[in-house]
Amino acid sequence: MGSSIGVVFDLDGTLVDSVYQHVLAWHEALHQEGIELSVWRIHRKIGMSGGLFAKALLRETGRELDQGTTARLQQLHVEAYLRRIKQVRPLPGAKQLLGYLTQAHIPWGIATSGRRDTAAHAVELLAIPGNVTVVTRDDVLHAKPDPDLFLEATRRLSVDATEAVIVGDSIWDMLAARRARALGVGLLSGGYGQDELETTGAYRVYEDPASLLLHLDEIGVRSSF
C-alpha cells in the first residue's frame, strides 16, 4: 500500500524570497494613492486576500476603499513589485526540496494568493515544470485565509485534504490549512516569528525549505523508493 500523502506549498516567502519586496511594493502603491500605513502593518497582512486586505486597511486607516481605488492599488502594486523583481531569488533548498518530492513520487503543488502573472515569474525562477499544479488567486473565489486555494490544489493532485501537508510562511497559510483540515507546517523565511506560526496551528516550524528538506521524516513524508 502506497502513501496517499501530498504536499501543497505557498509561493512567496515559502519557496521564493519575495515577501519584503511585496511589502515595500504595497507601501509604495498605498503612498501613491495617498494612504500612509506603517510598513510592519503591511507585512502582517501580506498573503491574505485582497478583499480582506482592503477591509483591514479600512480598520487601520479609517479610509474605505471603493472598487476603483482597490483596482488601482492592485495595478500600482504589480508595477512597484515588477520594479523590484530582479532582487527576488529562490529560497535556499527550494529547488532541492521540490526535486526530492518529484523523485520520491510524492504529489506536490503550489497554491498562492498571488495573481497568475506575478506567480509565473516565481515558477520560472524555481524551474517548475509546466505539468505541475499551480493554483493562483485567479482560480478561486476566495483567497487565504479561506481554504479554497489549498482545497483546489489537493483536488487537482487527487489527494485528500486531510492527508495533505500545507507548507507556508504566514499565519494566513496556517489558518487556511486548519480550515482545510490539513497539516500546516510553517517556515520562518517570510519574516514572521515562530510563535505566531505555532499559535495559528503550525504542527512544526522550520527555518526555510533547506531546513524542511532535512526534517521531512518529522512530518510523515516518506519516499516510496
Add this chain to the structure above:
Amino acid sequence: MGSSIGVVFDLDGTLVDSVYQHVLAWHEALHQEGIELSVWRIHRKIGMSGGLFAKALLRETGRELDQGTTARLQQLHVEAYLRRIKQVRPLPGAKQLLGYLTQAHIPWGIATSGRRDTAAHAVELLAIPGNVTVVTRDDVLHAKPDPDLFLEATRRLSVDATEAVIVGDSIWDMLAARRARALGVGLLSGGYGQDELETTGAYRVYEDPASLLLHLDEIGVRSSF
C-alpha cells in the same frame, strides 16, 4: 520630590519607519559583494553591531569577512539605503510622543546602532531640536546588544540607568536594556513578533509610538505638570 525617570529611544523601527528599507539595502549590498543571504535572516540581525553582524554572517554563509569587505559592505549599505530614504517616514505618534515628554519635563534622548550620517536624516524627519541627546555608533566602542549606547545616553541625560526606560523594536534593544539594568519596552513597529520581544525581556510591548503615548502611565512615566 520629582521623578528621576528618563526615556531613551532607539531610532530605526522605533521612531522612524525605516527597518524594511535598511533590510533590503543590506540585501543589495551583500549581493553586490557576492554574498547571498535570505532577507528574513538580515531582518533578524538588524540593529546589532556591525562586528557581530559580520560574525553572524560568517556562521550563516560560511564566509569570513575581512576588514576590506566589511568596510565596502558598510559603504554599499549606506548608498543603497540613501536610494530608499525618500520612502522613510516618522512612525505614527513619534513626534507627539517626543513633544509630550519635552512638555512634561521628562528627560529623553536617542541611542542608535546607526551611524551619525544616516541618523541625521531621521533626526531631521522627526524635527528633533539640536540640544537633544543623540548617541550614535560613532560615540561608543560597542554597539547593541552591548549596553554602551544606552549607558552613554543616560549618562548625558544625568539619569541613573536603573531609572531609565529604554524603548526599542528589536531583541537587541531589549538585551542591551537588560544589560544596562534599565526597563525595556518593546514596539512592534520594526516588524518583530510580540513574543520575541517579551522573551528577551520587554516589560511591555506596544504597537508603535502612538500606542505607547496612550499607555505611558503603564510604564511609570508621569508628567510633573
